[in-house]
Amino acid sequence: MSTLLEVSGVSVSFDGFRAINNLSFRIADAEMRAVIGPNGAGKTTFMDIVTGKTKPDEGRVLWGEKSVSLLKMSEAKIAQAGVGRKFQKPTVFEDQSVQENLLMALKKPRGWFPVLSYRPSDEDLAKVATLADDIGLGDALLRKSGELSHGQKQWLEIGILLAQEPRLLLVDEPAAGMTPEEREKTTDILVEAAKTRAVVVVEHDMEFVRRLNCKVTVLHEGSVLAEGSLDHVTSNQDVIDVYLGR
Amino acid sequence: MCPLRSIADCIPMIRVIAATLALLLTSLSASAQDTNGAIQQVLQEHSVAILKSSRTTIGPAIDAVADSGLPQAQAVLQAWSDRNMWVRAADGLFFRATEAEGGYSLTDFDTGETVGVFGSDALDQIKPNSGIRALIGTALVQFQLKDPNPRRRQDALTSISRNPDPALLKPLRNSIEMETDPNLKAQKLRQERLLTIGYDEDPDARVQAMADMSGDLSVDVRAALNPLVATRRAVVKGAAQGEVPAGTNVARILTPGSDALPKVEAYDMLVAADLAPPRVTDAAIRTALEANIAEGRVGDVAVQQLGTDAARRAAYIALADAGTVPPFISEEAVQETLDGFTFYDAYADPSPQITDAANDALNAIRLKVGLNQAADLTLDALSLASIYFLAAIGLAITFGVMGVINMAHGEFIMMGAYTGYVVQQIIPNHTLSIIVAIPLAFAVTFAAGVAMERLVIRWLYNRPLETLLATFGISIALQQLAKNIFGTQARPLTAPAWLDGAMTLNDVVSISYIRIAIFFLALFFLAVFLFIMKRTRLGLETRAVTQNPRMAASMGINPGRVNMLTFGLGSGIAGVAGVAIGLFAKVTSEMGSDYIVQSFMTVVVGGVGNIWGTLAGAAMIGFLQKGIEWGNPSNTLAAQTYMIIFIIIFIQFRPRGIIALKGRAAGD
């Protein structure tokens, strides 16, 4: 498997506080990875760096077969290159219908001029309908997404991500605030997605991580503390110290 | 003798003749009897000239009196100049006369004794005209310069500086040694140098004087130097430089067509000096052609075809060839003519030594003036910056600390100014009224701010755009309300007398006391703000609410109360700023809107949420505006335009302002 994303030696600090400290991380095509760590470990900042929201002070972020640097690209360009991101809080466009949300995310030209004259073809609409079914919103296609329940919004956001057809999915705490059934469904969606693309899940909930059944990276104070299977890292003394020792 | 005039007109003349005859008699007897006093003798020697009272001939008479060395000389000259010197018709003697019962009481110049009262028909008044009085004045100066009364001496110096005259140089020099007052002595030395520059006969002395004064900023030094380097423009025939007449002190040779001497101007000089025929302008061509229209044609060209300059010129040349009109002068001909002449600027003063020294001195002064102007500009900019800071500090609190845009901020400034105006209507004493107005303006606008926060703004937290529009609604309502109450005309807010005037450092640098006061007021509010934020409970709570309202609330801080007080504080400071601004600007209902955009700019440029940023922003905008105004003094509107454009570009490079909060705290 070839490397899709390679982060090496990245550091960033805010007003003297080192949020990320010489972090290195790599993920291959079609791989699922869970990133865990205590609060302030730099998980969200790590995602910010990959998606271009935060520019690191030093280090490299390389992408794809051609090893393109993501550091010089804008957020929009990175997203177009195939990095999709789900936020911690569900962020969908509340004022717009589920269909509009998904149509906007569909992998199509993103420039303003083609978008201006874009009208959805039957094929696009069918694709959106299938996606909606996948995320359990087939019946709610024309409802405003603001009316959806919290869990439905989470799925809609995952649906938006899938519609983008990204090669790398960054998912920030997808199971937060979900009922057990909803969690199970979320797990299924993510595992299914990881068959065709790389998925990075940031999560607190060990149970949820265990169910994902994938390699785990533990972050602590802005750098990688341990990496391996969940059993491997949970038996690591450093990890135990970090999680329990404080 | 005067056959055509009435007899009455002739009477003075007759009297003069009579007096002259009498004079002849007395002068014959004077040498023998020597009964007249010394000064009277001098006067009698020159009595013809005195009686004739003509500017051209009076000089020796005045000099004789002035140089007589007699103690009474000054009194005589003074009386003469004041038209108090009369001549007695009977014997031609001169006296000082004062009006008295039944005529004039005469006083002898030499003895100071009263001679008696005479009717006006027995006397003649000597009436020196203004030219003569000026000459007497000059002669008097030497006495005044040595007058025991320092005020007289001061008057004399003032008179010299107003009307410098070569003749004054000697008396001035003579008077320096006896001068006891150090201040007057310094002035005398200075005047002596200035007169030396202009009038000393020894060129070396003049050059030396110029060198002495070359560091002086005063206007009078430049006034003394400038005439020396004044030039006149002249032209001589011949292309070579050598054609300039020998002995001319040439400042520069001019090339026609250069910036200093455009061709048109050069040619006009030649025309004015009758050295070249006048150029035929387009207007002249038109007039000439019009004068020669016959049956719809000019020459053999139809009038309808004269719709272009080329056609008109051709028609004119045809007329000129026929000899009807003066010949047309082409551009080439103009150039050819110009080539045959040399144009130059020449100094009025023939000595290059003098003009060079004057130029050197002026350059040295110019450099120094430039430096001082820069200092003056800095003071101006500083005062403008403090005004902007005062206007913006309230906004920095409401916008910077609370994230609330208050478009009615300018109206709070206006409200403060009107409060000051109303207080002055009740308390006429300006000092007292200002002392009362400042806290009152604070109270009024504080209350208005609190009311606005309670009624409107707290429903719109986290909705800054809606806050902007809602407060704009309040702003237009308040503005119109002020118009309805106070009318549209400007109301005065008068500063107390001790704030009038300006502190003058030299002829270039000065700053008005009001601006100094505003500068200190701005400093005071900076200190107050820092004290409240760093040292009081309210400041602590405000910072807590700013950084994390929920956490603050859970710790027992009432965010509503804190917001209310903070908003009131910001508004109150705006009110005080209004009083300060009202002192030098007119109080109108629209005065707030003049400051609102600049205030926002100050806060945004400085960096939101930081009082030092506001200070830096105000300083930058103040200095920038003054700088641009200095570069383009004729056009203050353009200065503001360029300043705003500069700010827009500046924000490109520092979107968060000069002093930016960094990292996560800044939010996104």
Next chain:
Amino acid sequence: MNRSFVARNPSVLIFLALLALFTLGVTILSEGFGVGMISTSFVKTLGKTLCLCLVAVAMDLIWGYAGILSLGHFAFFGLGGYMIGMWLMYERTRLIVVDALAQGSMPPTPQEVVDGIGNQIFGVVGSSEFPAVWAFADSLTLQLALVVLVPGLLALVFGWLAFRSRVTGVYLSILTQAMTLALALYLFQNDSGLRGNNGLSGLQNLPGVTASQDVVSMWFFWGSALALGLGYLLAAWVVSGKFGSVIRGIRDNEARVRFLGYSVEAYKLALFTLTACIAGIAGALYYPQAGIINPAEIAPIASIYLAVWVAIGGRGRLYGAVIGAAVVSLLSSWFTGGQAPDIPLGFYTVKWVDWWLVLLGLSFVGVTLFAPQGIGGLVDLISDRLRPDRHGADLGPDQGSLREKEARK
């Protein structure tokens, strides 16, 4: 799902029908072409109102849909007016000057004509030279192009600078306000080449047209109605599709749109420029009906009023902008024109000329606080629309996002 544009936007059809009806009604009642029940000056007022509605539609696009509270769109409006005003003034003066010179003894040279026009136009600012900005004033085609190009270019440059540096929310509003102030101050000086605070005048006379103002005013009325109709259609088309989705997404949550791979800056810039062009066209139709334009028209306060109209009408819906502009500007001219009856209170008589602005300001505060949907919200009462229950939260994290109270189904 029916994908026909009109079927998805029935309000567009209703609006166009009402506009056509209104135009027809005014035509029938006008002095120029009908029974003369509506005076020519009122026709002009109505025509001007239509132009204001058009610029309000542009404002709604940029503020209601994209969440950018621009305080500069009236500057673009004014620029459009200046551009057409230059041609109107130049051409009319040229005709007068040529007429006058034709009385002379010989035909005028081109230079004499230009000098004559220059003297006529710039005598008032103590000059007779033509400034460079008047280079194209002799060509109607070029000046018409400039009506769109000048506001468009200004918006493009300013927008590029502002959006590029990620200035958003109130900062952007203040920056646009500063731009407007800078432009107004620039135009106020005589050196600007546009006659300083005298502005351009006599614009109501079409050069070479001998028809009376009764007729000309109707031409402009029709032109304004047509422009409003087309502008509305264009705006509705722009916001109906995916472009509309994207800009509404930018309004509510700019970061999310960016992470979807859309270049937010490009969209904002495109919309900002487009709306500036629309505003320019509206201004070019407005000022010939007003007859005079001067820099005071461009002052920042005018642009804020524009936002007020849109807010009172109801932002985020195109008909709301039209209703707001029409209602407030007509009410404003009714109140300030002295036609509204005074209210005697015994101790004080409320004169509306003095108190109208107070009323407007306060009612505006009221609308912002209690009825953010504006007048357009009344339509929702009829159609009984639902809105999502967000427990008081806004529909997105951004400053321009819709409030819960504003949201529609």
